[in-house]
Amino acid sequence: MKNIEPSVITENVARLCIEAATYIENDVLSCLRRAMEREEGLSKEIMQQIIENDELATREHVPMCQDTGITVVFVEIGYDVHINGDLYDAINKGISKGYTEGYLRKSVVKSPLNRVNTKDNTPGIIHVKFVKGDNLKITICPKGAGSENMSKVKMLVPADGIDGIKKFVLETVTEAGGRPCPPLVVGVGIGGDTEKAALIAKESLLRPIDDESDDPDANKLEKELYEMLNKSGVGPMGLGGKTTALAVKVNLYPCHIASLPVAVNIQCHASRHKVVIL
Ligand code: SF4
Known part of the structure; x- marks a missing residue:
């Protein structure tokens, strides 16, 4: 049994909140560079600016976007892990510390009706999954409203089939246009029920950008949707x-x-x- 102190969780979450806002992962940056090579004219210039912005953020240790998001946290906790305290409390203290010490924008309101800012970006949206082993894996995924607001869930019926899924994904992306700051990573969750579909769609965004599904049907659909969306003409920043x-x-x-x-x-x-x- 591995014992983990809540303070260790708090310190790590605080550090990850700052790093996530500031340093883009290399797989994303490489993908942006490859996309820029394919573009011409205005869309190429936009891609150049996006890449320059990300590189500048890393160099100057500043957030890559003013919207540093609501903090989505995915936790995988091994059955052989014991936390000497409250996991949720430890994570939220880390979010508070990270957003305060990192001068990240506080974007969370206490109630969706009263709209009073909590002033430290808490609470996070925390998803916990139990797994085998004695590790505690914490993934911090800040989510800006521009892109999250464009996300959708729809209860199709089996008769809608693959074509119905493609139509829904294409409609969602084209209706969103430039509002979610494309180019996008599009996470599609299929199956479960309303909340499970939404959760697996978001979880899919954690996969490395070049990763392909192991499931042959999902893999085929990923490729077809990628082709279809890139023929839509929405383009970088919707222009x-x-x-x-x-x-x-x-x-x-x-x-x-x-x-x-x-x-x-x-x-x-x-x-x-x-x-x-x-
Ligand atoms: S959608 Fe645009 S404004 Fe919002 S976090 Fe992403 S890049 Fe920033």
Whole structure:
């Protein structure tokens, strides 16, 4: 049994909040550079500016975007881990510390109705999963409203089939246009029920950008959706071009015989997440 002190969790979460806002992962940056090579004219200039912005943020240790997001936290906790305190409290203290010490924008309101800012970006949206082993894996995924607001869940029926899924994904991305700051990483969750589809769509965004699904059907759909979205002409920042999607990730889950839940989670070009394993 591994014992972990809550203070260790807090310190790591605080560090990851700052790093996620500031340093883009190399896989995303490489993908942006490859996309820039394909573009011409205005869309190429936009891609250059996005890349310059990300490089500048890393060099100057400043956030790559003013919207440093609501903090989504994915936790995988081994059955052989014991935390000497409250996991949720430790994570929220880390969010508070990271957003305060990192001078990150505090974007969370206490109630969606009274709209009073909590002033430290807490609480985070915390998802906990139990796994084998004695590790505690924490992934911090700040999510800006521009992209999250464009995400959708729809309860299709089996008769809608693959074509219905494609139509829904294409509609969601084209209706969003430039608002979620494309080029996008598009997470698609298919199956489960309403909340499971939404959750697996968001989880799919944590996969490396070049990663392909192991499931042959999901893999095929990822490739077809990627082609389709990049023919839509939305382009970088919605001003036209060849790159609307940097990647499409499809995650599947079993579902009811009469259901076909589909969720599309839109991630902007600031595709941010950082991981620690304790
Ligand atoms: S959608 Fe992304 S890049 Fe655009 S403002 Fe929001 S966080 Fe920033």
